[in-house]
Amino acid sequence: MNFETFEPTYEAILAEFGFERAADERARDVAAELATPFPLDRLGDWRGATVAVAGAAPRLVEDVDIARDADVVVAASTAVDVLRDRGVEVDCMVTDLDKNPETAAALTRDGVPVAAHAHGDNVPAVREWLPRFADEWTLATTQAAPTGPVVNTGGFTDGDRAAFLADHVGAGRLVFPGWEFDDPDVGPMKARKLDWAARLLRWLERRRDERFGILDGRRGESDAALDRILSGGDQ
Ligand SMILES: Nc1ncnc2c1ncn2[C@@H]1O[C@H](COP(=O)(O)OP(=O)(O)OP(=O)(O)O)[C@@H](O)[C@H]1O
Numbered sequence: 001m002n003f004e005t006f007e008p009t010y011e012a013i014l015a016e017f018g019f020e021r022a023a024d025e026r027a028r029d030v031a032a033e034l035a036t037p038f039p040l041d042r043l044g045d046w047r048g049a050t051v052a053v054a055g056a057a058p059r060l061v062e063d064v065d066i067a068r069d070a071d072v073v074v075a076a077s078t079a080v081d082v083l084r085d086r087g088v089e090v091d092c093m094v095t096d097l098d099k100n101p102e103t104a105a106a107l108t109r110d111g112v113p114v115a116a117h118a119h120g121d122n123v124p125a126v127r128e129w130l131p132r133f134a135d136e137w138t139l140a141t142t143q144a145a146p147t148g149p150v151v152n153t154g155g156f157t158d159g160d161r162a163a164f165l166a167d168h169v170g171a172g173r174l175v176f177p178g179w180e181f182d183d184p185d186v187g188p189m190k191a192r193k194l195d196w197a198a199r200l201l202r203w204l205e206r207r208r209d210e211r212f213g214i215l216d217g218r219r220g221e222s223d224a225a226l227d228r229i230l231s232g233g234d235q
């Protein structure tokens with residue numbers, strides 16, 4: 001997805017959370033100073049592949065085999081550690097550097113790509129961690145307009161950004177170990193972020209003409225929200 005298509009949804013997210021676009025843009029510009037261009041073919045060839053997009057819900061420990069059986073594994077944040085502890089190596093990590101940046105830095109040094117996200121509320125982490133990453137394996141991302149080496153392939157939370165990235169590079173089937181939208185153990189802010197993750201994955205599902213089982217029971221709410229945002233625009 002390109003930014004022009006993502007922008008109306010981005011605006012709706014900013015409005016709901018009270019995030020400032022200018023703060024996201026400042027964060028993006030900090031990342032642009034620290035990162036180098038990352039041609040997306042450096043991810044490897046995911047075209048037509050079954051890609052597991054691993055989320056960090058507690059159920060990931062029961063879903064590990066879904067990742068193990070996939071052609072490609074792209075994992076969000078702490079999902080990487082859960083999978084690696086169980087013998088599943090990831091092909092890419094997607095993170096906003098807020099929980100396990102040491103894992104991300106080590107992956108880049110081992111030649112595993114990490115999509116590191118800069119947003120208005122993580123600038124100190126961007127400044128601290130991007131210089132410790134191996135440039136060649138660091139894909140800097142933004143949710144604002146892309147600039148220089150910093151890209152935006154769509155999405156908001158680490159997990160749904162991973163799915164949008166996989167889609168962007170031509171993934172075949174997407175499967176979703178470690179996802180639980182109605183997780184009773186998350187706080188109110190995380191729950192609202194997960195609501196957006198569901199809407200964004202619903203949007204991706206519609207665009208791809210695919211069915212993601214994790215969305216069963218949630219499509220009505222997501223469609224209503226999406227239709228308010230997308231009516232008249234590029235669906
Ligand atoms: N029940 C869940 N709890 C946490 N994450 C979930 C859950 N279900 C799906 N996910 C996905 O897994 C991702 C990684 O979650 P984790 O809690 O490790 O990281 P995070 O850095 O707090 O995520 P984010 O900053 O994107 O909210 C989330 O971004 C979300 O997309």
Ligand SMILES: Nc1nc2c(c(=O)[nH]1)N=C(CO)CN2
Binds near residue numbers: 024096121143193
């Ligand atoms: N400005 C801002 N952007 C974000 C934030 C956040 O807390 N603030 N959290 C995200 C995923 O958790 C993704 N994007």
